[in-house]
Amino acid sequence: MKEKVIVYALLLIFLVYALFPLYVATSASLKDRKELFLNPLGLPSHINTSNYVKAFETLKKAYINSTFLTLGTVIGVLLTVPPAAFALAKMKSRISSVLVGYFFFCTTIPILLSITPLYFIFSRLNLINSITGLVLIYIAYFSPFAILLMRSYFVTIPDELLEAALIDGASEWQAFWKVIFPIARPGTITMVVIVAMWSWNNFILPLTFLHEEGKIPVTVALAMLRGKWSAQWEIIMAASLLGALPIAILFAILHRRFIAGLAGTGLKG
Amino acid sequence: MNKEVGDPTSLGFKVQRRKKVKNLFLFVGPALLINVLIVLIPSISTVALSFFKWDGINPPIFIGFQNFKHIFLSMDFLQALTHNVIWTIVFLTIPVAMGLIGAELLRRSKQKFFLAFYFFPTILPIVVVGIIWSKIYHPIHGLGKYLGIALLGNTSTALYAIAFANIWAWWGFLCAVFYSAIQGISKDLYEAAKLDGATKWHEFRYITLPGILPTIVFMEIMTIIWSFQVFDWVWVTTQGGPAGSTELLATLMYKKAFYSYRVGEASAIGTMMAVFGMLATLIYYYLKRKGVEV
Numbered sequence: 347m348k349e350k351v352i353v354y355a356l357l358l359i360f361l362v363y364a365l366f367p368l369y370v371a372t373s374a375s376l377k378d379r380k381e382l383f384l385n386p387l388g389l390p391s392h393i394n395t396s397n398y399v400k401a402f403e404t405l406k407k408a409y410i411n412s413t414f415l416t417l418g419t420v421i422g423v424l425l426t427v428p429p430a431a432f433a434l435a436k437m438k439s440r441i442s443s444v445l446v447g448y449f450f451f452c453t454t455i456p457i458l459l460s461i462t463p464l465y466f467i468f469s470r471l472n473l474i475n476s477i478t479g480l481v482l483i484y485i486a487y488f489s490p491f492a493i494l495l496m497r498s499y500f501v502t503i504p505d506e507l508l509e510a511a512l513i514d515g516a517s518e519w520q521a522f523w524k525v526i527f528p529i530a531r532p533g534t535i536t537m538v539v540i541v542a543m544w545s546w547n548n549f550i551l552p553l554t555f556l557h558e559e560g561k562i563p564v565t566v567a568l569a570m571l572r573g574k575w576s577a578q579w580e581i582i583m584a585a586s587l588l589g590a591l592p593i594a595i596l597f598a599i600l601h602r603r604f605i606a607g608l609a610g611t612g613l614k615g
Numbered sequence: 616m617n618k619e620v621g622d623p624t625s626l627g628f629k630v631q632r633r634k635k636v637k638n639l640f641l642f643v644g645p646a647l648l649i650n651v652l653i654v655l656i657p658s659i660s661t662v663a664l665s666f667f668k669w670d671g672i673n674p675p676i677f678i679g680f681q682n683f684k685h686i687f688l689s690m691d692f693l694q695a696l697t698h699n700v701i702w703t704i705v706f707l708t709i710p711v712a713m714g715l716i717g718a719e720l721l722r723r724s725k726q727k728f729f730l731a732f733y734f735f736p737t738i739l740p741i742v743v744v745g746i747i748w749s750k751i752y753h754p755i756h757g758l759g760k761y762l763g764i765a766l767l768g769n770t771s772t773a774l775y776a777i778a779f780a781n782i783w784a785w786w787g788f789l790c791a792v793f794y795s796a797i798q799g800i801s802k803d804l805y806e807a808a809k810l811d812g813a814t815k816w817h818e819f820r821y822i823t824l825p826g827i828l829p830t831i832v833f834m835e836i837m838t839i840i841w842s843f844q845v846f847d848w849v850w851v852t853t854q855g856g857p858a859g860s861t862e863l864l865a866t867l868m869y870k871k872a873f874y875s876y877r878v879g880e881a882s883a884i885g886t887m888m889a890v891f892g893m894l895a896t897l898i899y900y901y902l903k904r905k906g907v908e909v
Contacts, residue, residue, distance in 0.1 A: 454896060550869075569746075
């Protein structure tokens with residue numbers, strides 16, 4: 347009994363720790379300037395949503411840009427990742443195992459190792475300030491993990507299913523999209539939410555490849571807000587929470603898939 | 616291998632094999648091509664550029680190992696490297712311990728409900744979390760008001776303050792990884808231990824810990840790799856300041872490449888970051904080969 351109390355007390359301490367910064371941000375975003383100054387960490391005396399209105403006005407364009415970036419990347423990985431993951435799971439050969447090793451290696455090398463030459467290549471090709479250009483970069487960086495993740499789902503699908511489809515006279519390509527891909531839906535959804543999260547959250551890539559103010563996504567816009575509204579923390583907090591909101595909603599609905607996809611031990615080794 | 620073909624030297628086998636490879640590339644090709652063009656070729660270029668002097672405009676000049684010699688003799692690189700080593704040590708220990716404790720508590724209580732809350736901070740944009748913690752530390756609008764210290768503005772505390780914020784947005788990930796690994800341990804082991812009168816500590820020490828040791832080792836190796844890549848956290852909170860006290864290899868490299876146009880030196884730093892990551896990977900495979908159960 348006593349032990350149980352200690353276990354729950356510790357779990358609650360971790361819970362408070364996990365929620366505390368979110369409480370600070372939320373309470374600050376609901377205060378006006380004067381109240382924030384007098385009482386920076388306490389509860390707001392009344393609910394005041396005007397900061398959110400101001401924050402949303404400033405972030406509107408960046409929201410649209412982030413949405414395009416995220417949707418473009420999701421469509422791109424949906425077209426390229428599932429067939430690659432399937433082939434690496436089911437068409438076993440020396441080459442496929444080398445490629446699995448290569449994609450794992452890709453997940454460990456730093457973005458910074460490639461960013462400088464890539465910047466010069468992209469500026470030669472006039473792809474700086476191009477959202478489409480950045481979508482291509484996102485696809486390239488996020489697909490190695492996405493391929494390994496989906497591969498771990500395809501490995502569990504029995505070979506007989508594919509063989510049955512092939513006997514019906516379909517080519518492997520058709521058999522994949524018509525039979526195997528629909529079965530792998532749980533894996534696909536997991537892969538998509540993780541890629542969407544990474545696309546929305548990424549900072550260093552848009553910081554480097556998008557400079558025009560009309561093109562920047564939410565993350566870069568937020569980092570610039572601090573210069574713009576140097577001490578107006580109530581608005582900065584409202585804007586920050588708005589910037590995280592789409593991901594928070596996605597997590598609220600699909601948290602099991604996030605946890606399984608990112609923290610499941612399927613990728614180990 | 617296809618059984619009907621039999622003799623691996625026969626023509627039929629070769630055709631079959633070529634068809635198989637062609638098919639493989641039909642499926643993997645698009646993803647691989649984008650990756651090679653955008654990740655692999657530029658990465659190799661960076662390694663190559665680290666042997667050149669280049670401002671990004673004029674033709675690069677080959678200078679051998681001069682960039683490496685230069686960075687290893689310069690204070691800013693050594694300082695950033697030290698910060699990365701401190702960062703690695705902090706992350707190898709504190710969040711791993713927190714994750715282990717969290718996972719074991721979740722196992723004992725069977726209250727998986729908490730896990731989603733612990734995990735939630737790890738999926739938020741680092742920019743958002745960095746800004747929120749800047750506010751928490753703020754000397755007027757945050758804890759600093761009560762502590763009487765600007766944690767991010769002080770050269771002796773800033774790096775640890777950023778690391779502390781990062782731990783908040785990281786330990787829940789480790790907790791989930793360890794919890795998921797614990798699910799793979801046979802429940803019978805815990806039952807048997809209970810019958811033998813084992814304490815809760817014994818359960819943790821002799822069942823949980825050895826049961827998930829491979830996962831712990833793997834996460835420690837990944838921690839080393841990731842610790843040398845940290846960029847966003849510093850960029851949104853302090854940009855390396857005050858007085859370089861939070862400069863990391865990644866931020867130093869970024870500044871050299873895009874602000875001072877010393878592409879060669881920046882590339883040498885980038886190459887070193889990758890080398891440290893690869894050393895960690897080598898340690899992992901060395902441990903694996905040595906038969907340590909990882």
